[in-house]
Amino acid sequence: MVWEKDEKEKRQEPLLVTRSFLPPLEEYVEMLKPIWDSRWLTNMGAYHEELKKRLKDYLNVSELELFVNGHTALEMAIQSMDLKGEVITTPFTFSSTTHAIVRNGLTPVFCDINSRDYTMDVNLLEGLITERTCAIVPVHVYGNVCDVEGIQDIAERHHLKVIYDAAHTFGEELDGKGVGQWGHASMFSFHATKVFNTIEGGAVAFGDKRLAARLYQLKNFGITGYETVEYVGANGKMNEFQAAMGLCNLGYVDQEIEKRKALVMHYRSRLEGIKGIRLCPENPRVRSNYAYMPVVFEEDRWNRDEIFQALKEHNIFARKYFYPCVNSYDCYKDRYRAQDTPVAARISRQILTLPLYGDLPLEAVDQVCDVIEDRSR
Ligand code: T4K
Numbered sequence: 255m256v257w258e259k260d261e262k263e264k265r266q267e268p269l270l271v272t273r274s275f276l277p278p279l280e281e282y283v284e285m286l287k288p289i290w291d292s293r294w295l296t297n298m299g300a301y302h303e304e305l306k307k308r309l310k311d312y313l314n315v316s317e318l319e320l321f322v323n324g325h326t327a328l329e330m331a332i333q334s335m336d337l338k339g340e341v342i343t344t345p346f347t348f349s350s351t352t353h354a355i356v357r358n359g360l361t362p363v364f365c366d367i368n369s370r371d372y373t374m375d376v377n378l379l380e381g382l383i384t385e386r387t388c389a390i391v392p393v394h395v396y397g398n399v400c401d402v403e404g405i406q407d408i409a410e411r412h413h414l415k416v417i418y419d420a421a422h423t424f425g426e427e428l429d430g431k432g433v434g435q436w437g438h439a440s441m442f443s444f445h446a447t448k449v450f451n452t453i454e455g456g457a458v459a460f461g462d463k464r465l466a467a468r469l470y471q472l473k474n475f476g477i478t479g480y481e482t483v484e485y486v487g488a489n490g491k492m493n494e495f496q497a498a499m500g501l502c503n504l505g506y507v508d509q510e511i512e513k514r515k516a517l518v519m520h521y522r523s524r525l526e527g528i529k530g531i532r533l534c535p536e537n538p539r540v541r542s543n544y545a546y547m548p549v550v551f552e553e554d555r556w557n558r559d560e561i562f563q564a565l566k567e568h569n570i571f572a573r574k575y576f577y578p579c580v581n582s583y584d585c586y587k588d589r590y591r592a593q594d595t596p597v598a599a600r601i602s603r604q605i606l607t608l609p610l611y612g613d614l615p616l617e618a619v620d621q622v623c624d625v626i627e628d629r630s631r
Contacts, residue, residue, distance in 0.1 A: 269618055271573040273611045274446040275510050277502035285498040294494065297474075301497035305452075308504055312425060313442065314432025315459035319469040320497070324421050324443025324456030326490040328354040330472045331439040331458040332391070334465055335415045339386035343419075344374050345579040345590075346598040347393045351419045352580045355391060363387070364581050366595040371534050372396070372548075375597065376404035383408075389415040394433065395576070396607075397422040397545040398534055402436040409437075417441070420459075424450045425507065427541040434459030444500060449514070449543045450507045452500035455492050513612035514544035517619055521547050521608065524623035528630050530555030546575070547608040549626075550601060558604050561629060565606075568625050572606040 276282075289295060302320060310318045321327035332341075332354055341355045345364045355362045363382050368375040374392040390409055392400045400418070409416045416437035424442055426433045434440040444455035458469055468485075471478050476487030525531050532550040536542070551558045558574075565572050579602045581590035592599045608622055 267569075269570040269609050269614075269622070271571060271575075271607055271609055272447050273613065274451060275449075275503060275506065275612060277499075277506060281502050282499065285502060286495070289494050289498070296491055296493035298470075298491065299494045299497070301494045301501060302492055305492075305497040305500045305504075306457075308501065309457060312504065312507075313434050313457075313459060314427060315434040315440075315461075317460045317463060317466055318434075319458050319460075319466065319473070320492040321456045321458065321473055321490045322492050322496070323454045324441055324445060325350040325354060326473070326488070327443075327456035327458045328417070328419060328421075328441040329357055330469060330488075330490055331417050331441055331460075332358045332360070332389070333472055334468045335389065335417070335438065337388040337415065339388040340384060341389045341391055342379060342382050342387060343391040344393055344395075344598065345581040345592075345595050346372055346576055346602060347395060347419065347580060348421070348576060349580060349583065350421070351391060351393055352586065360388070361386075362586075364590060364595050364598075366597045367395075367601065369597050369601065371398035371537070372598075372601055373398050373400040374405070376401045376408070379405070379408050380412075383412050383414070387412065387414060389417060391417050391419060393419040393421075394423045394426075396534065396548050397426055397543050399423065399426060399428050399433055399537060399540050402428065402433075406436065421445075421448070421456075422545045423543065424448060424545070425511065425541075425543050429539050430541075432459070433540075435461065438462065439465070444496075449510060449545050450500070450503055452492065452496040452503070455496050455500065510612040511543050514610060515542070517610060517612075517614055517616065518544045518547060520616055520619045521610075521623065524620070525549060525626065528627065530630075531626075544610070547610040548575070549606055549608060550604045551606065553600070553604055556604070556629075558606060561626060562606060564629055565622065565625055568621070570609065570622055570625065572608050572622075574602075574605065575607045577602045577605065 418440040420440040421443035439460040444452040472487040473490030476485030530552040582592040
């Protein structure tokens, strides 16, 4: 479909990579009344407890702790394992993953990704294990579920902890099993930009009941009793306003995912046949949440930055998630070489994530695809 020029000009509103889902305002305001009545605003209040229970069910996991944001959840999940040494992770991710490792006094070792779904290349994993390796922090990037069986097999043989960065996989299942059931712990993000949000927020899912007390204590300054502080914790508590937003949004999340699915299918039908464009294959084992719409523009045919710019000229703001790779950040580049993870470096140069959120009109998807298609000629 070719849009008339004046149609395009009509678009005053920028088309952003995503927009936060919000419940009807009245519904949220109604939820606030008990907070006013009780004056209980934070520190594991009634909404916090209710959300925790409901999310355990929704995420299909046995244990869960809520946090103020996903990053703190990941930092504390790692801290709870009492680790020392090297942690194998991938550089094709948001800054949070690596920072959480480093801020725990651990040394990241970067494993390359595979070029199919951009998750950890498990064939390279074992070669990076040394006597100092203590854990693996793989990333289910864009909601693409890692080779969890391959990772588990290697981790068990080498007695390593596995902590998934599952920030993008809210509500996803692999073979009918909540994705958070894999590994020793998984961190979910409930940030404003995610499929499900609590404004800011996050959670750690885990299987070992003994971790529950530790995570609870870590997010509450390491306090273990009225007069005892056993751990160097911090403030990682989710407050009642966040939990109320979560309880409201949970009622809409299935609908949000369905809407995203229809948009992703439309993107796919428009982009799949275009030469030099690569989309992640769908994994039939996974119930997807359609969190992101990543598109690789292969270098021999396309210039990703030109497409980024062309979209911008049409008031469309795609994002270069994730560029640059973490191992070329200013704060890490003296210790690492981006060329040691060549697939991550290449995908990072070629990728764009296109606008995607439940209320995005189908016509907007067409508009994005028209700009791309125009450039393919
Ligand atoms: N691990 C991974 C793999 C992650 O991707 C993330 C977070 C984390 C860990 C850490 O989890 P959290 O601690 O965040 O829970 C965004 C998000 O801030 C971040 O949560 C997310 N990943 C990352 C991929 O994207 P920015 O800097 O790109 O966000 P920003 O402010 O540019 O927003 C993007 C678009 O979203 C805007 O153009 C409009 C829309 N938006 C944004 C905000 C803040 C809204 O509609 N409403 C809003 O309130 O990082």
